[in-house]
Amino acid sequence: MAKAAKKAAKKAAPKKAAKKAAPKKAAPKKAAPKKAAKKAVPKKAAPKKKSARKPNAAFMKPLTPSAVLADVIGNKAVPRTEIIKKIWDYIKKNKLQDQKNKRMINADAKLKALFAGKAQISMFDLAKIVGKNVS
Numbered sequence: 001m002a003k004a005a006k007k008a009a010k011k012a013a014p015k016k017a018a019k020k021a022a023p024k025k026a027a028p029k030k031a032a033p034k035k036a037a038k039k040a041v042p043k044k045a046a047p048k049k050k051s052a053r054k055p056n057a058a059f060m061k062p063l064t065p066s067a068v069l070a071d072v073i074g075n076k077a078v079p080r081t082e083i084i085k086k087i088w089d090y091i092k093k094n095k096l097q098d099q100k101n102k103r104m105i106n107a108d109a110k111l112k113a114l115f116a117g118k119a120q121i122s123m124f125d126l127a128k129i130v131g132k133n134v135s
Contacts, residue, residue, distance in 0.1 A: 063134040068113050083130055 064076035073086040080107050091097055091105055098104035104122050114129060115121050121129070 066133040066135070069130070069133040071110050072114060080130065080134070083134065084126065086131070087126065 005111065008096065033035060033044060049057060059081055060079050063080055064077045065075060065083065069083070072090050073083060078086070091111075094108060096106045096111065098106055098120065102119050105111070105126070106119060106120050114133065116129075
């Protein structure tokens with residue numbers, strides 16, 4: 001019973017209340033520092049005029065189309081940019097762009113051979129297909 005009495009005595013003894021921290025007072029705001037007087041700065045020399053843009057030689061390099069691609073755009077060697085332009089002219093002329101989703105291109109007989117037998121491709125795949133069909 002001695003143990004039980006000690007436990008009861010411990011539980012009955014109230015704990016000291018923890019002191020709450022006193023609320024901090026807001027520090028008074030300091031006055032904004034005065035701006036220093038601006039120093040006289042010597043004027044810079046006039047900027048150089050930009051030279052005319054030089055075309056990227058890699059884009060202008062004529063590429064020979066494969067036989068399948070030549071059926072669509074012709075067999076003359078032309079730059080990659082011109083190849084894409086001619087393919088889009090062919091697509092628009094034959095109304096092969098999907099009406100609901102303009103990002104998709106429907107293939108006709110010529111384009112189906114170019115698109116590796118697919119009936120429809122995304123316009124974003126066009127550059128990949130051109131890359132495989134030029135040299």
